[in-house]
Amino acid sequence: MQDFEETPLRQVFSVSELSGAARKLLEDNFPLIWVEGEISNLAQPASGHLYFSLKDPSAQLRCAMFRMRGRLLDFKPENGQQVLVRAKVSLYEARGDFQLIIEHMEEAGDGALRREYEAMKRQLRNEGLFEVAHKQPIPELPKQIGVLTSPSGAAIRDILSVLKRRFPAIPILIYPIPVQGQGAAEKIARAIELANIRRECDVLLLSRGGGSLEDLWAFNEEVLARAVFKSRIPVVSAVGHEVDFTIADFVADARAPTPSAAAELLSQDRQEWLARLNSLQRRLFASMQNRLRQTSQQLDWLSRRLQSPGQRLARISSRVNELQQRQITALRHLLRRRQDKLLNLRARLMQQTPAQRVAVLHERYNHLHSRLERAMHERLQDSTQRLATLGHALDTVSPLATLGRGYALVQRVSDGELLRDASKINTGEQIQTRLAKGSLLCRVESSQND
Known part of the structure; x- marks a missing residue:
């Protein structure tokens, strides 16, 4: 007889079991991950869920974003848009499709820079670099302004033009720096440190023209923010246009919306200062004239007060005689007032006798009695007249009159x-x-x- 090897038992999966096991294997072994790609085949049925594919030049992935997550989006997804998603790896068992379940989605590229910008802004704010208590005062009239910018850019031309128009006497020292590109932030930070070492200026102006978030990125880097914060010389930031805000703007001691506005901030109007100078000159001259007149009058007064001892004794003797006469007169007046008061009190005492008091009260009684009779008569007449008026009014509205x-x-x-x-x-x-x-x-x- 031929011997047969015993065939091992085979484990047979149903399609549903295998799909479920594959889904569980993917979900258990992949945590939430970040994936970047381009949106394609975007669909949004009536349920409100989003279904699309994420692709790059070599592959694509099916994705699903459910309605509750989709409501949190701050932009409208479109085909061809580059996005960054945080997702859970899963498997759609009904079709056996490998897919991503999207938890969060944001725009990539500029969106990624914006996210990094907000994170850096939040970190430095929490460290206190934006606190007003750390801001240094900007000098009203700088002795010399240090400008950190590109020597060939439009910003330096605008700054020089405004300063020439407003106050050309202020000297300018330019620290040439790269305003964008790889390593620009480190070079700007070193220029700020150099300006602090040399101490040639009493204010620094950090400036460049407008551009995209990527163009302005050097002014959002941490190394530059900390250099601005450590500067012992006040720093004015004027980066980009009015709508552009960089990390350097928040750390700096003052922010100007444009380079031209920064030049306006750091300079005074020449005509206004000349007017102030002329006014101060006139006030100084008038003050000196007034002081001279007062000093001359004081000298004349002191010279008139200068007297010999004999004259001073005579004046004192005359003053003593005058005071004696005034004392005698005052005593006489006091005695006269006391006598008048005594006579007045005696007369009042005589008026307070019982007979006079009774006569006064009797006269007052007669007067009040007469007033009471007149008042009662007038009240009776008023009541009679009012009764007649009311009777006439009642008769007017009576049905019998109708x-x-x-x-x-x-x-x-x-x-x-x-x-x-x-x-x-x-x-x-x-x-x-x-x-x-x-x-x-x-x-x-x-x-x-x-």
């Missing part, structure tokens, strides 16, 4: 209802008509409605 003008009140005899409408009475019914004097009992022969 009847007196020819009107009548008509009532149905059967129920006493007051009739206002002819349609409410039937032919043959009895009615009672009340006149101003007496009443009539009538029977209705016919009625007519207007």
